[in-house]
Amino acid sequence: MMKNYESMDHFWMPFTANRAFKAAPRIIERAEGMWLYTDEGRKILDATAGLWCVNAGHGRKQIAEAIAAQALKLDYSSPFNLGHDIGFEFAERLVKHTPEHLNRVFFANSGSEAVESALKIALAYHNARGKSTKIRFIGREKAYHGVNFGGISVGGLTYNRKGFGPLLPVDHLPHTLDVERNAFSEGLPPFGIERAEALENLLQFHGPESVAAVIVEPVSGAGGVILPPVGYLKKLREICTRHDVLLIFDEVICGWGRLGASFGSVAFDVEPDMITSAKGITNGVVPCGAVFVRDEIYDTVVNSVPVGGVEFYHGYTYSAHPVACAAGLATLDIYESEGLLTRGAGEIGQYWQQALHSLKGQPGIVDVRNYGLIGAVQFAAADGAVVGPKIMQRCYELGMSVRAIGDAIALSPPLIIEKEHIDEIVDIFGKIVQEMFA
Ligand SMILES: Cc1ncc(COP(=O)(O)O)c(C=O)c1O
Numbered sequence: 001m002m003k004n005y006e007s008m009d010h011f012w013m014p015f016t017a018n019r020a021f022k023a024a025p026r027i028i029e030r031a032e033g034m035w036l037y038t039d040e041g042r043k044i045l046d047a048t049a050g051l052w053c054v055n056a057g058h059g060r061k062q063i064a065e066a067i068a069a070q071a072l073k074l075d076y077s078s079p080f081n082l083g084h085d086i087g088f089e090f091a092e093r094l095v096k097h098t099p100e101h102l103n104r105v106f107f108a109n110s111g112s113e114a115v116e117s118a119l120k121i122a123l124a125y126h127n128a129r130g131k132s133t134k135i136r137f138i139g140r141e142k143a144y145h146g147v148n149f150g151g152i153s154v155g156g157l158t159y160n161r162k163g164f165g166p167l168l169p170v171d172h173l174p175h176t177l178d179v180e181r182n183a184f185s186e187g188l189p190p191f192g193i194e195r196a197e198a199l200e201n202l203l204q205f206h207g208p209e210s211v212a213a214v215i216v217e218p219v220s221g222a223g224g225v226i227l228p229p230v231g232y233l234k235k236l237r238e239i240c241t242r243h244d245v246l247l248i249f250d251e252v253i254c255g256w257g258r259l260g261a262s263f264g265s266v267a268f269d270v271e272p273d274m275i276t277s278a279k280g281i282t283n284g285v286v287p288c289g290a291v292f293v294r295d296e297i298y299d300t301v302v303n304s305v306p307v308g309g310v311e312f313y314h315g316y317t318y319s320a321h322p323v324a325c326a327a328g329l330a331t332l333d334i335y336e337s338e339g340l341l342t343r344g345a346g347e348i349g350q351y352w353q354q355a356l357h358s359l360k361g362q363p364g365i366v367d368v369r370n371y372g373l374i375g376a377v378q379f380a381a382a383d384g385a386v387v388g389p390k391i392m393q394r395c396y397e398l399g400m401s402v403r404a405i406g407d408a409i410a411l412s413p414p415l416i417i418e419k420e421h422i423d424e425i426v427d428i429f430g431k432i433v434q435e436m437f438a
Contacts, residue, residue, distance in 0.1 A: 008022045008025065009022075027039040031058035032057075032058050032059040033057045033059065033414075034046055034057060034058075034414055034416065034417060034418075034421050042399065043399060044396065044401050045421060045424055046058065046413065047395075047401055047411050047425050048402055048403050048412050048413070049284070049413055049414045049415075051279070051284070052252075052258070052279055052280075053278075053279035053284030054283055054284045054285075055257055055258070055279075055283060055284075055335070055414060055415045056283045056331060056338070056340060056415065057414040057415075058414070060285075060331075060334060062330045062333065062334060063285050063334070065330075066326040066327060067286060067323050067330075069326070070086065070322050070326030071322075071323055074322050075322065076321065077322070078317075079316075079318075079321075084325075086322050086325040086326060086329070087107070089325070089329065090105075090325040090328050090329055091107075091320075093329060094281075094290065097341070098263065098275065099263065099265050099266060099271045099272075099275075102274070102275060102295075103292075103295050104292070104294075104297070104298035105290050105292060105293070106290065106291040106293060106319075107288070107289070107316075107319040107320040108288075108290065108291070108316055109289055109318050109321070110278055110289045111145075111146045111250075111276065111277075112145075112147050112148045112289075113146075113289050114146075114276035114290060114291050115145045115148070115150060115154075115215070115250060115252075116146075116148050116149075117276075117289075118213075118215070118248050118274045119137060119248075120150075121274065121291060121301070122213040122246045122248065122273075124312055125297045125300055126212055127304075128300045128303075128304035129300060131209075134209065134211060134212040134244075135210065136170065136171070136206055136210045136212060137153065137168060137169070137170045137211070137212055137213055138172065138173060138199065138202055138203075138211060138213070138215070138245075139172050139214075139215055140156050140172055140173040140215075140216050141172050141173065141174055141175040142156045142175040142177065143155050143156040143157070143216065143250075144156075144160070144217070144221065144222035145250050149168070150168055152164060153167035153168035154170055156172050156223070171202050171205075171206060173195070173196075173199055173202065175195075176189075176192045176195050176220075176226055176227070176228060176229055177223075177224065178191060178192050178229075179366060182367075183366065184360050186353055186357060186370065187227075187370065188227055188228065188229065188230045188371065189227055189230070189369075190229065192232060193229050193230065193232050193235060195229070195232065196231075196233075196236050196239070197235070199236055199239045208243035208245060211243070211245050212245070212246065213245060213273075213274075214236060214246070214247050215248040215249075215250055216236065216247075216248075216249065217250045217252075217254060217264075218249050218259070218264030218268060218270075219253070219254050219258075219259065221252075221254070221410070221412070222253075222405065224376060224378075224405040225369050225410050226369070227369055228268070233268050233270040234268075234269075234270050237271070237272070240273075246272075246273040246274065247272040247273050248272055248273065248274045248275070248276065249265055249272040249274070249276070250275075250276045251263050251264055251276060251277055252276055252278045253374075255275065255279075255280060256281060256341065257341040257344060257373070258344065258373060258374050259373075259374065260343070260344035260345030260346075260349050260372035260373070261341065263275060273293075273294045274292060274294065274297070276290075276291050276292075277290045277291070277292065278290070280331075281328055281331070282324055283327070285327050286328075287324065288324035288325075338416070341415075343373070344371075344373035345372065348373070348417065348418070348422075349372055351422055352375065353370050355423065356377065356426070357370070358426060359377060359429055359430070362430065362433045362437075363437035364380050364382075364433055365377060365379060365433065366379065366380050367408075373412065373417065374411065374412045376408045376410050376411065377408065377429060378408045379391060380437075382436070382437075388405060388406050388407045388408060391409055391432055394432050394435070394436075398428045398431060399428070400425060400428050409429075
């Protein structure tokens, strides 16, 4: 294949072992439906929907056409002190899918920016109520909230935090991964609700008057697909409410059908004060992020200054970018008309669960986790050495793209997945297990 570049040296690739990659590149040339196609002409099953984002599958014409039409009509105009119809239209359409009281949308361009925006909205809210001592955040071990300074402060992945200097004032809840007690649970794990009680202890330790918000992913994605134990999220909600601490659900992965409902909040019937979103909001086609905010938070902040004054000194050049809004509206049309947001709660979600759990008992597999259309297969470290990256590489060679997180292989396929694709995923794992562990 002819290349339009001479060297790979100039692109500093994110979260990638640059030297190793450039010595043995894996180049994707095009994508369609469930499939990626490499520059060598190989077909790869996309078992992670890109980076947990291409929920309606690749190459959706409707989205591409909406983008093209919008770029020709209005490519850009400032979101500060000017508006465009499509921004208001997109916000109104989005909140038809959010929990009852979360009807205000603050737009960003990524999950990381959505998280920063949510943390700042929490501070603005407490300030507007004269509670300016509430400045601390509580995150959770193994959490991923993007890569900006607020996000890595509340995040709980060591490599992403260490070496980046003093961060925001935070503390962390214990994570909820408990393979010993919960291995091979189908759906939510039964054990671990007591880990929510740690929040009460942290609040007593720091004093609730110093804490602005708690942020958790309903299901931790990048930390290894870690599910909330039964009753855990409701308990967090109760404790936050009792202490006037905001609860933020980071649903950058969980949102838009991944858990068999529009949001994890809906799937688990727990309403937070804010939800952060990105990725599937535009099917991953154009960058876009958003914070869905409880009405009373918006009202409090906006009414805290005289009419005519800017209420919140925050925003991005590309907040509610017209092209992102067009992509998002076309994405919502597809989600709604094809019933994709609830597909994971139906027959295909059941099939997914059964298929993944059929791997139980295979050598080397120590846990399988699933909910909706997300899953993880956890392998035993071979002689103490991490095997995840090796398994990921072998999957790629056998025609499947997955994500290794330590020794867990994370799966989050496009929501258009059919039974034959699920069978193929399980077959490939079966082959690898025989090769590596039998
Ligand atoms: C829960 C969560 N929050 C935030 C982010 C960051 O999103 P982005 O990479 O779009 O900045 C991610 C990305 O995977 C995520 O999973």
